[in-house]
Amino acid sequence: MDISYIINELAEDRENYYNAIAPPIVQSSNFAFKTVDEMRKAFADEYSTYLYSRGLNPTVDILRKKLAALDNAQDCLVFNSGAAAIFAAVLANVKSGDHIVSVNKPYTWAQKMFNDILPRFGVTTSYIDGTDIENFERAILPNTTVIYLESPNSWDYALQDLKAVADLAKSEDIITIIDNSYCTPIYQKPIDYGIDLTLQSATKYIGGHSDTVAGVLSGSSAMIERIFNSEYMNIGSGISPFNAWLLIRGLRTLPMRLERITQTTQQVINYLKEHEKVEAIIFPFDESFPQYQLAKQQMQGACGLLTFIIKATTVEQIEKFCNSLQHILMAVSWGGHESLIIPKCSGMAATKFNALNKEHRMLRLYVGLEEPDYIIKDLAQAFEKYE
Numbered sequence: 001m002d003i004s005y006i007i008n009e010l011a012e013d014r015e016n017y018y019n020a021i022a023p024p025i026v027q028s029s030n031f032a033f034k035t036v037d038e039m040r041k042a043f044a045d046e047y048s049t050y051l052y053s054r055g056l057n058p059t060v061d062i063l064r065k066k067l068a069a070l071d072n073a074q075d076c077l078v079f080n081s082g083a084a085a086i087f088a089a090v091l092a093n094v095k096s097g098d099h100i101v102s103v104n105k106p107y108t109w110a111q112k113m114f115n116d117i118l119p120r121f122g123v124t125t126s127y128i129d130g131t132d133i134e135n136f137e138r139a140i141l142p143n144t145t146v147i148y149l150e151s152p153n154s155w156d157y158a159l160q161d162l163k164a165v166a167d168l169a170k171s172e173d174i175i176t177i178i179d180n181s182y183c184t185p186i187y188q189k190p191i192d193y194g195i196d197l198t199l200q201s202a203t204k205y206i207g208g209h210s211d212t213v214a215g216v217l218s219g220s221s222a223m224i225e226r227i228f229n230s231e232y233m234n235i236g237s238g239i240s241p242f243n244a245w246l247l248i249r250g251l252r253t254l255p256m257r258l259e260r261i262t263q264t265t266q267q268v269i270n271y272l273k274e275h276e277k278v279e280a281i282i283f284p285f286d287e288s289f290p291q292y293q294l295a296k297q298q299m300q301g302a303c304g305l306l307t308f309i310i311k312a313t314t315v316e317q318i319e320k321f322c323n324s325l326q327h328i329l330m331a332v333s334w335g336g337h338e339s340l341i342i343p344k345c346s347g348m349a350a351t352k353f354n355a356l357n358k359e360h361r362m363l364r365l366y367v368g369l370e371e372p373d374y375i376i377k378d379l380a381q382a383f384e385k386y387e
């Protein structure tokens, strides 16, 4: 399907709403029936009828069809956060006594679910270095039901060979789930490699304006219907019609925003690589990246998010650098219009800082939609502020 068709037309039944270009926000909690028989049918199959907006909603449906098409998936569900999409995907595929194999350091709240919540219900998780397929083979147990991936990871960008992991999982009857937030479906389509469920935080690039928290989960019709009828309806974490409408609006400009960010990111990387105060950069599409070949093979692009290791001997130098930035904001998240930075040392006590540990000197930069020079000049003046 043509990407312009998906973004501009798919699922937009304009004749049903006055030929309006922008779809209506159907801000209704419930839907009425003319006959008892219609109502009976809706109760029997809430997955195919508008009954109550914790289930289906017309505005959300427009968004679902577009997002599923972008993922090359049969269907998808949209949640009111990426974390909710992660939780529903995993919960739907484990029961007491099951085992999960997860890549090291997945998204924080995925880790909390694996470490704190699931063990209470008798589900255990083994973490592995996902850069080597043999680690998956070794970690799989007879009771493994889920392999959880995040490729690239959103701090060190470690990748997994998606086709190899999917093939292995299929041979063992294990469900594969991937967090695809870094790439979005524009730059990586995990379902094409045989991954069962792909999810992303739509808070990032899909929303694109730092004003909506949301998550997407895509997969086969059978799997998505099963999750809809249990976890989705039961946890009640579906997206609201208004937030769905914001995401439809975000989608209109997604490819061009990514294109622009891709170009600017390259310019920022070129600048950082030449800077005397930068020890290294970590970015999947940089030739220095250890899995560069794999990245080029399974991703159509990389953009926005990169990590650089700053040359510093004290935590104060890093703080001085960050505190001196005038336009790049210090904040979590990414994927919006604005450039952002997070120093790794903000997540630890300053007294624990050890300059010999490269990780402590990592800064994660998100390159936004500003003029490239505006971002580079801001970095330049901040580098000058510390010796």
Ligand SMILES: *Cc1c(COP(=O)(O)O)cnc(C)c1O
Binding pocket: 081, 082, 083, 084, 107, 154, 179, 181, 182, 200, 201, 202, 203, 213, 214, 215, 333
């Ligand atoms: C932000 C993020 C999430 C969580 O999404 P929310 O929308 O914040 O709940 C999951 N995975 C990755 C990689 C993220 O960056």
